[in-house]
Amino acid sequence: MFRRFFExxxxxxxxxxxxxxxxxxxxxxxxxxxxxxxxxxxxxWATLVFAGLAQGSIYAxxxxxxxxxxxxxxxINFAHGEIYMAGAFTTVFLADYQASTGFLDAHPFISIxxxxxxxxxxxxxxxxxxxxxxxxxxxxxxxLVPLITAIGASFALQYTFRGLYGAGxxxxxxxxxxxxxxxxxxxxxxxxxxxxxVAAVILMIGLNGFVERTKLGTSMRSVSExxxxxxxxxxxxxxxxxxxxAIGGLLAGAAxxxxxxxxxxxxxxxxxxxxxxxxxxxxxxxxxxxxxxxAIGGLLLGVIESVFPNLILEGLGIPSANQLRDAFAFTMLxxxxxxxxxxxxxxxxxxxKA
Amino acid sequence: xxNANEIPETTSRIALKYGLxxxxxxVYVSVLGMVEAFSLRPLVGDFLTLGYVLLVAGPIxxxxxxxxxxxxxxxxxxxxxxxxGAGAVSSSLLLVLLAVIVLLVIRPDExxxxxxxxxxxxxxxxxxxxxxxxxxxxxxxxxxLVLFCTIMGGAGGxxxxxxxxxxxxxxxxxILTLMVGIFSETVSQVLQQVSGRVIINLVFVQxxxxxxxxxxxFALGFSLAYFRVPRRTRTRFQKLPQTRQQRTxxxxxxxxxxxxxxxxxxxxxxxxxxxxxxxxxxxxxLGLNIVVGYAGLLDLGYVAFFAFGAYAMGILTxxxxxxxxxxxxxxxxxxxxxxxxxxxxxxxxxxxRLRGDYLAIVTLGFGEIVRILALSDWLAPxxxxxxxxxxxxxxxxxxxxxxxxxxxxxxVLLGVILAAFVTIRLxxxxxxxxxxxxxxxxxxxxxxxxxxxxxxxxxxxxxxxxSALAGAILAARQSTIFPxxxxxxxxxxxxxxxxxxxxxxxxxxxxxxxxLVGLPELLREFTEYRFLMYGILLIVVMLLRxxxxxxxxxxxxxxxxxxxxxxxxxxxxxxxxxxxxxD
Numbered sequence: 001m002f003r004r005f006f007e008x009x010x011x012x013x014x015x016x017x018x019x020x021x022x023x024x025x026x027x028x029x030x031x032x033x034x035x036x037x038x039x040x041x042x043x044x045w046a047t048l049v050f051a052g053l054a055q056g057s058i059y060a061x062x063x064x065x066x067x068x069x070x071x072x073x074x075x076i077n078f079a080h081g082e083i084y085m086a087g088a089f090t091t092v093f094l095a096d097y098q099a100s101t102g103f104l105d106a107h108p109f110i111s112i113x114x115x116x117x118x119x120x121x122x123x124x125x126x127x128x129x130x131x132x133x134x135x136x137x138x139x140x141x142x143x144l145v146p147l148i149t150a151i152g153a154s155f156a157l158q159y160t161f162r163g164l165y166g167a168g169x170x171x172x173x174x175x176x177x178x179x180x181x182x183x184x185x186x187x188x189x190x191x192x193x194x195x196x197x198v199a200a201v202i203l204m205i206g207l208n209g210f211v212e213r214t215k216l217g218t219s220m221r222s223v224s225e226x227x228x229x230x231x232x233x234x235x236x237x238x239x240x241x242x243x244x245x246a247i248g249g250l251l252a253g254a255a256x257x258x259x260x261x262x263x264x265x266x267x268x269x270x271x272x273x274x275x276x277x278x279x280x281x282x283x284x285x286x287x288x289x290x291x292x293x294x295a296i297g298g299l300l301l302g303v304i305e306s307v308f309p310n311l312i313l314e315g316l317g318i319p320s321a322n323q324l325r326d327a328f329a330f331t332m333l334x335x336x337x338x339x340x341x342x343x344x345x346x347x348x349x350x351x352x353k354a
Numbered sequence: 355x356x357n358a359n360e361i362p363e364t365t366s367r368i369a370l371k372y373g374l375x376x377x378x379x380x381v382y383v384s385v386l387g388m389v390e391a392f393s394l395r396p397l398v399g400d401f402l403t404l405g406y407v408l409l410v411a412g413p414i415x416x417x418x419x420x421x422x423x424x425x426x427x428x429x430x431x432x433x434x435x436x437x438x439g440a441g442a443v444s445s446s447l448l449l450v451l452l453a454v455i456v457l458l459v460i461r462p463d464e465x466x467x468x469x470x471x472x473x474x475x476x477x478x479x480x481x482x483x484x485x486x487x488x489x490x491x492x493x494x495x496x497x498x499l500v501l502f503c504t505i506m507g508g509a510g511g512x513x514x515x516x517x518x519x520x521x522x523x524x525x526x527x528x529i530l531t532l533m534v535g536i537f538s539e540t541v542s543q544v545l546q547q548v549s550g551r552v553i554i555n556l557v558f559v560q561x562x563x564x565x566x567x568x569x570x571x572f573a574l575g576f577s578l579a580y581f582r583v584p585r586r587t588r589t590r591f592q593k594l595p596q597t598r599q600q601r602t603x604x605x606x607x608x609x610x611x612x613x614x615x616x617x618x619x620x621x622x623x624x625x626x627x628x629x630x631x632x633x634x635x636x637x638x639x640l641g642l643n644i645v646v647g648y649a650g651l652l653d654l655g656y657v658a659f660f661a662f663g664a665y666a667m668g669i670l671t672x673x674x675x676x677x678x679x680x681x682x683x684x685x686x687x688x689x690x691x692x693x694x695x696x697x698x699x700x701x702x703x704x705x706x707r708l709r710g711d712y713l714a715i716v717t718l719g720f721g722e723i724v725r726i727l728a729l730s731d732w733l734a735p736x737x738x739x740x741x742x743x744x745x746x747x748x749x750x751x752x753x754x755x756x757x758x759x760x761x762x763x764x765x766v767l768l769g770v771i772l773a774a775f776v777t778i779r780l781x782x783x784x785x786x787x788x789x790x791x792x793x794x795x796x797x798x799x800x801x802x803x804x805x806x807x808x809x810x811x812x813x814x815x816x817x818x819x820x821s822a823l824a825g826a827i828l829a830a831r832q833s834t835i836f837p838x839x840x841x842x843x844x845x846x847x848x849x850x851x852x853x854x855x856x857x858x859x860x861x862x863x864x865x866x867x868x869x870l871v872g873l874p875e876l877l878r879e880f881t882e883y884r885f886l887m888y889g890i891l892l893i894v895v896m897l898l899r900x901x902x903x904x905x906x907x908x909x910x911x912x913x914x915x916x917x918x919x920x921x922x923x924x925x926x927x928x929x930x931x932x933x934x935x936x937d
Contacts, residue, residue, distance in 0.1 A: 012706055012807055019704065076711060093474040100469070134893050141900040143710075144652065148853050151846050152892025159886035163386030166476035277722070284715055318732050327726035330719040337716045338704050 020339055027312055034315030046187035048306045054193040054262050056302015057200030061255035062279035063286070063294040064207060065127070065248025071224040071289035072244050074143065078150035079130055081276015082157035083249050085269065086126045087119030088256025089161055092170045092267045094118050095260065099173035108177045115260070119253035126157065127249025128242055136238070154273070162269040170267040172260035196258045203254060204295045207247070211291055216243055224289065274326070278305075281333045287343030296344060305329040368423045369436040373443025373507070376416025380503075381447045383408045384486070387477030388883060393485050395879075396562035397535030405485060407532065413503040416440040417510025425514060433515050434508065441507015445500045448486060452499070455483045456492060523580030530575030535563050540876050543622045561879075614767065618760035626759035628875035630831065633766030634824045635871045638848045639855075639863040640773040641820025646849065647858035647906075648786060649813035650793030652714040654845050655701075655721030659818040661728060661840035662697050663825025666690040668743035668835050669736070676738055683749035683830050687823070694822020695815045702814030706807060709796070721845055728837035742836035746829050762831045769827060773820050774860060780816070789813055847871070854895050856902025865904050 034040075062084050069077045095115055098104040104111045134149040178195060181188040211217035219240045222230045231237050259275075260267065278301060286297025309325050318324070336343065383389055393405030417437035424433045455478050458471040463480075472478050487495020488502075513525055534541055538561045542554045557567045578584070591599065618626040638660060645653045670679050670686040681689070705716050731739050738744075748757040749765060756762050780786050788809045791799040800806050829835050847870060855866025869891075874884045895903070 012703075016704065016707070070711075074711070076714070096473075097469065134897075137897055138900060141896075144646075144853055144857065145896050145900045147714075148850055149893045149896045151850060152889045152896070155885045155889030156893065157889075159883065159889065160382075160386065163388070163477065163883070163886065164475055277718075280715070281719075284712075323730040324726060324732065327723045327730070330722045330726075334704075334716050334719040334723070337708065337712050337719075341708060341712050 016338070023335060026316065030312035030315035032315070034311050037315070039314070040310065043187055045307070046185075046189070048310065049303055050184075050187075050189045050193050050197075052303035052306030053299055054196045054302070055306065056282075056299040057197050058255045058259050058262065058298075059275065059279045059282045059301055060204060060295045060298025061200055061251045061258065062275060063283040063298045064204065064251045064291065065245075066280050066283040067286075067288050067291060067294040068211075068220070068244045068248050070283070072220065072241060073135070073139070073146075075135065075146050076150065076280070077130075077135075077248075078147065078276075079134075079153040079157055080127075080248065080252065081272035081274075081279070082154050082161075083123045083127045083130070083272070084252040084256050084259075084275060084279075085272030086157065086161060086256075087123035087249075087253030088259055088271065089165060089170075089267055089269065090122045091115045091119040091257060092172055092260065093165070095172050096170070104173055105176060108175055112175065112257070112261075115257045116254060119256045120250045121253070123253030123256065124246045124249035127245040127252070130157075131242060131245040136241075154276075158269050158273070165269070167269065169265070172264035172267065174264060175261065178261060192261050196262050200255075200258060201295075203251065204291070207251065208291045208295075210247075216240070220244055278329060281329060284333060284343055285336055287345040290343075290345045293343055293345030300344075301329060301332070304332055308332075365424060365432050365436050366439070369420050369439040370443055372416045372419040372423065373440035374447065375419070376412040376414075376440060376507070377444035377447030378412070379415060380409055380412030380444060381451050383411070384448070384451060384482060385475060385477060386883075386886070387482075389485060390477065390479065390482045391882065392880075393481075396560075397532060397538075398563045398568045399565045400559075400562065402535075404536065409485070410503070410506045413441040413444045413506040414510035414513075416444045417507035417512075418514055419510075420507075421511035421514035434511055437511020437515075438504050438508040441510070442500060442504040444507065445503030448499060448503065449496055452483060452486050452492075452496060454478070455480070455486075459483075519580050519582070522582075523576040526579035527572040527574075527576035531563070531568055531572045534571050535568075537876060538563065539879060540625065543625055544620060547620055547622045618763045623759055625876075626763050628872060630759050630763050630766050631875060632867050632871045633763065633770050634828055635848060635851060635867040636864055637766070637769050637773045637824040637827075638821050639852045639867050640770075640777050640860065641817040641824075642848050643852050643858065643860070643863050644777060644780070644789070644820070645813050645817035647852060648781060648789040648793065649810065650789075651810065651813060652710065653717045653814075653817070654714045654842075654849065655717035655719065655724070656817070656821055656848055657840050657842065657844040658701065658721045658724040659694050659697060659821035660825040660828075660844060661724055661837075662818075663690045663694050663822025664829040664835045664840070665728070665737050665743065665825075666693045666822065667826035667829040668738075668746050671746055671830070672743050673745045673747065674743070676736075676743055683747065684751075687826055690826035691819045691823050694825075695819040697822070698815035698818025699811055701818075702811050706810055718842070718845070721842055725837060725840050725842075728840065740837060742834055743829075744834050746833045746835070748833065749830050759831075762827075765827055765830075769823055773823070776816075776820075777860060785809070785812060850892055854892065854902055856905035858906040859902070859904055862902050862904040862906070866902070869903075 062080065065080045065083065066077060069075055069080070095104070095111070098111045098114075130153055134153045135146050138146045138149060175192075178192045180191050182191055182194060183189075184194070211220060219230070219235045220243070222233065222235060223237055223240045227237050230240075255275075279298065282298040282301040283294045284297070285301055286293030286295065288294075305325050305328060309322055309328050313324060313328065389405045389409050391405070392408060393403045395404040396402065397404055397407065417440055420440040421433045421437045424436055454471070459478050460480050460483060462470045463472075483492075486499055488498050489495070490498055513521065516524070538558055542558055545554050545557070557564060563571070591602065594602065617629065621629070638656065641659075642653065642656050645651050645656075667683075667686055667690050669676060670681050670689060671683060673680065679686075701717075701720055705713055708716055727733055728737065729740055733739065734741075748755050749762075750756070754761070756765060788799070788804045791802070791804060792806065792809055796806060799809075851866035851870045852863050853866070854870060855864070856862030870888070873891075874888060877884065877887075880887075899905075
């Protein structure tokens with residue numbers, strides 16, 4: 001019996017397991033020490049959680065584009081953050097114009113609707129162009145090659161928009177209608193956050209329904225399983241891929257508008273880079289290739305990075321925990337990938353695929 | 355790849371299609387402000403500016419593409435006419451742009467409106483309109499623009515359709531002249547070192563070529579290509595007897611080595627700094643090439659080891675209170691590399707079980723975590739936090755302080771030679787074969803008795819050691835290091851360099867870094883548009899040569915295995931890759 005145990009024993013797995021246990025103990029210790037110290041009130045925690053959920057729903061919307069494209073092409077669309085930026089950056093001018101003419105205050109809902117239309121259009125067009133120029137000619141090349149064009153496209157798009165709209169910072173106007181607070185479960189929560197969370201969740205449920213129910217959605221799932229067989233079944237693979245990029249772009253555009261409502265400042269040509277990375281993290285967290293996974297992953301990531309620095313790092317006695325917010329998000333990513341590579345919802349990929 | 359059932363395009367449709375593409379390019383560079391910004395940068399005399407060169411690139415490209423598309427087809431009758439047409443079509447989009455500027459920017463501006471389209475598109479200025487109309491007023495200018503674009507389209511077509519020695523001569527001459535104009539700063543710096551100011555003043559007015567030297571440069575390029583000098587030299591060389599060929603080769607090697615040693619004194623301070631940077635990136639590229647190119651482990655967080663090497667050097671040698679040992683550069687250097695290797699083992703261990711994209715993302719996460727930790731106050735007592743590490747001493751050898759780019763170049767050169775030597779020896783050793791076998795198939799390799807754990811860890815560790823070496827050298831050169839210098843862009847840059855050069859090939863790494871690091875350094879005066887060009891360059895190179903510029907033989911075959919004339923057996927990847935000593 002001992003012999004069989006030692007035959008199966010692997011030092012690598014053993015040390016990884018020790019590492020895992022150590023991390024969990026450290027997290028629990030931080031958690032207990034923060035809570036027992038009672039440094040923050042319940043209302044403060046609720047504020048953090050709701051802000052995290054709103055930020056997380058924006059990540060989740062961007063993550064949809066990553067997860068759909070990865071599911072179909074096994075391509076990390078590094079430039080997806082720039083697609084989000086394109087919509088948000090373009091729409092800020094429309095929003096500004098509407099605010100300066102007073103149209104925004106007179107007809108806030110029409111204005112916001114027009115922002116969605118513009119941002120969605122711009123992001124979709126950029127996404128489709130990107131697929132056509134940078135990815136389609138390389139569909140049969142080794143996997144690293146489209147990754148490099150994606151990196152190139154990311155730079156090119158950033159600096160294209162810098163050339164178009166200038167290098168300055170812009171901000172969205174405040175929308176009066178959305179600027180109050182509402183009471184939820186006895187906590188007062190800004191209306192904007194509630195609107196963003198609810199609208200994003202509706203969009204994501206819609207997308208999930210689209211992928212599960214419609215003919216195009218079925219074709220998308222089929223193409224992600226096997227391109228050649230799908231082609232034999234009469235599916236126009238190119239069209240399905242374009243549609244995938246377009247849907248991802250549309251949602252990224254919507255995310256840009258939500259971001260403008262929730263966090264109006266800081267609109268400039270580099271604004272897509274870090275949300276893009278975070279959204280990718282979210283997609284992987286939930287299990288890349290899965291739509292509900294990306295949604296949950298996004299929301300989870302938002303809450304984690306908003307709550308956990310205060311909850312765990314401060315408990316461990318690490319100063320200025322908020323500086324480490326991003327590091328914490330990436331640490332979560334690393335840990336999840338090491339210990340559960342398929343993510344929370346991901347199917348266990350055949351190893352060749354991964 | 356043409357589909358068999360595609361409808362054959364008519365000549366006019368081809369002209370229309372490529373004309374519109376060319377027009378889009380022209381509008382793109384105009385709207386981005388490149389045309390206007392570079393209209394202040396003359397290339398030849400004061401009449402040919404870089405702005406106009408960029409502007410006509412679209413129409414010329416339209417002409418070239420049209421003529422090419424028609425040349426490849428059986429009926430090539432109307433090539434010239436079609437390319438003229440394509441040029442004309444490309445001007446239409448410019449006309450639209452002009453109309454937009456006049457109607458939405460200039461008119462409202464004159465009428466005193468507060469908001470014009472310029473609020474959004476910052477580069478739609480009256481200056482751009484003036485350039486587009488050659489300062490002739492709107493109507494006459496628009497006519498001139500159409501005529502100009504048409505002629506340029508025709509010129510592009512001519513560059514394809516003229517017969518060969520003449521064509522090659524003309525094209526080479528024009529390109530060479532433009533290159534000298536664009537790189538005039540670099541050229542004049544070299545001239546300065548070699549000959550002093552007199553010749554520079556003869557050749558250049560400020561940054562622009564004088565007309566007569568321009569003609570001479572053109573003539574040089576023309577005759578080189580027209581009389582096929584390179585090819586003739588090669589045939590003459592091949593006709594030489596074997597022994598003399600060998601002796602000539604040895605002579606060339608020695609001359610090359612001498613050139614490498616002399617180069618900082620030939621090129622001056624500024625270019626030496628560029629060479630120094632290129633050298634650092636080559637060291638890192640060689641390291642990453644082991645991890646990605648040989649072992650097939652995609653690492654996007656390579657900058658972590660670079661930062662680690664730099665900080666190790668900083669903390670070991672700095673004279674401020676952060677310093678712990680006050681070692682000299684030369685004693686600290688091996689410690690830094692050893693620390694990098696150790697760090698590579700530490701970060702490599704948790705990712706042993708990961709493959710492919712997951713590995714890429716985890717390493718990317720590592721890179722970001724290291725950068726954020728370096729920026730935070732938490733670790734500031736150890737490594738200075740956002741203030742960085744200051745007062746790192748320069749290396750001293752034989753009593754000489756190496757504090758100029760020219761002297762530090764030699765340190766980097768040594769590093770590059772060391773890294774290349776280690777890489778070549780490892781590649782051809784058992785370990786290198788194990789890496790490549792692992793790259794092709796992990797499971798089969800394990801079944802063949804390769805210990806995946808140690809093989810992977812060694813790849814990570816050695817790659818990390820190279821990166822730490824580069825970081826340590828950088829720290830000693832700059833005397834200060836800041837956490838901001840170690841961002842994701844460096845990882846991406848190194849990766850892009852080795853892939854553009856050709857994954858797994860050592861000359862490829864060098865070429866890739868020369869292009870991706872060297873070109874932006876030489877074109878520093880265009881700094882506003884550097885990253886734009888960098889991004890577009892990455893896309894274009896990958897589209898045209900997905901295997902890289904100087905690929906490893908095996909990889910090239912794999913990539914082209916689906917082309918006609920290649921059986922799957924030809925493309926079999928499993929023979930010892932790169933062992934043939936093609937480096």
